[in-house]
């Protein structure tokens with residue numbers, strides 16, 4: 189998992205519960221206490237899964253509450269850190285379409301070929317039409333709940349209204365998550 193994701197999580201914990209909570213999460217997840225996550229470097233998926241699981245406990249949040257809180261924090265961070273992507277996408281439909289390109293841009297900076305491929309392989313998007321995309325997602329991290337929270341965040345940012353229907357899910361034993369996003373209304377319609 190590319191370190192931007194862990195960095196945003198630890199920043200969120202810091203903001204909500206202070207530096208001691210960050211230390212506790214690192215300790216319980218077996219992450220060295222002096223580790224600084226770098227936004228373009230790859231760290232292990234197992235470690236991310238431990239960090240996220242412990243974070244739920246320390247922040248006393250359900251998984252869904254944590255996805256929502258994380259998605260809000262991630263969107264705010266991304267708007268500041270990567271304003272060009274927001275300028276390029278004129279609505280949330282375009283942003284969700286760019287999402288794999290954004291991820292693959294991160295992957296292109298990863299030196300190890302198998303780690304690079306692992307990032308590229310997680311998402312595949314079918315662009316059905318202007319109001320409907322289908323995202324195919326496969327990952328050991330099983331973060332479709334985060335995908336949906338981030339999609340809602342992007343829709344909120346642009347003032348669009350979406351419907352999300354997850355027709356297959358890794359958590360239900362399917363081979364992938366198949367997430368349909370339909371735009372009911374774009375801002376200004």
Ligand code: HEM
Pocket residue numbers: 189190191192193266270273283284287290291294306307310326327328329330331332334335336338339342
């Ligand atoms: C500027 C916007 C964005 C940036 C910079 C960004 C960046 C990243 C990076 C670097 C990762 C780690 C990739 C990896 O190690 O596999 C990631 C993971 C993820 N992103 Fe994004 N992303 C953005 C927008 C989005 C959006 C809009 C969505 C969903 C609608 C999304 C969904 C996810 C999910 C679900 C993961 C976890 C993948 C996994 O490990 O299973 N991202 N993102």
